[in-house]
Amino acid sequence: AWWRDQRTAALVRALRLRGLPDALVYGSTSGVYGDCGGARVNETRTVRPDTPRSHRRVDAERAVRWFGRSTGVRASILRIPGIYAPDREGGTPRQRLQRGTPVLRREDDVYTSHIHADDLARACIAALFRGRPQRIVHASDDTELRMGDYIDLAADLYGMPRPPRVAREEAERQLPLQLLSFMGESRRLDNTRLKRELRVRLAHPTVHTGLRENAG
Structure with a gap:
């Protein structure tokens, strides 16, 4: 079926056959919530995936949690928003601004929500050691910005022109479907569990400081 995540199903089958790990961390997506109308959401919110990719992530999450419950492996799920990495090619909006x-x-x-790649790595390591069994955690920073303001911030930091602003109807005529899918979902992730349970101290709490790294 189109909504099944066959790779994750194959992974958990292989783990059962080849030896169980002490812990498993699965990187999912915040897209499993679908459009939340800009609401602030925590990990107890009911998932409402709107895209085939998000449907597959929901299926993968179920497989991972069942694997944990049925084997005793401590399985953690990180729901991850937009990842950025100023020291990597394509890791920031720079190329988008150039276009x-x-x-x-x-x-x-x-x-939209964000996480610096280095902070995401910290969250993964913390979940391996501190994650509660079958627990879902938002791997997100503290930023609360609309997408256009995020792109404008990057433009100002890089000394580049801000992009044009268009109505949604015009965007639907101009932009590719993949980009439009991100523009159709609005939510703000609560990261309380990340800080309290996993005890992650964000090196880049917001994109305002994270994007400044190597901004020149």
Whole structure:
């Protein structure tokens, strides 16, 4: 079926056959929530995936949690938003700015969440050692920005022109479907579990400091 994640199913089968690990951390996506209308969401919110990719992640999460429950392996799931990495090719909006890709006007814009790649790595390691059994945690920083404001911030830091703002109807005519899918979902992730349970101290609490790294 199109919504099944066959790779994760194969992984848990292999782990059962070849020897169980002490812990397993699965990197999922915050896209499993679908559009939340800009609401602040925590890990107890019911999932409502809107895309085939998100449906597969929901299926993968179920497989991982069942694997943990049925074997005693401590399985953790990190729901991950937009990852950025200023020291890596394509890790920031720089290329998007160079192309002049439009962003939505403010009244149509969506909230997006972010995590610096180095902080995500810290979260993965913390989950391996401190994650509670079958627990879901948002691997997200403290940023609360609309997508267009995030791109504008990057433009200002890099000394590049801000992109044009367009109405949603115009964006639907101009932009590829994959990009539009991100522009159709608005939510703000609560990262309380990341800090309290996994005890992660973010090196880059917001994109304002994280994007500045190697901004020149």
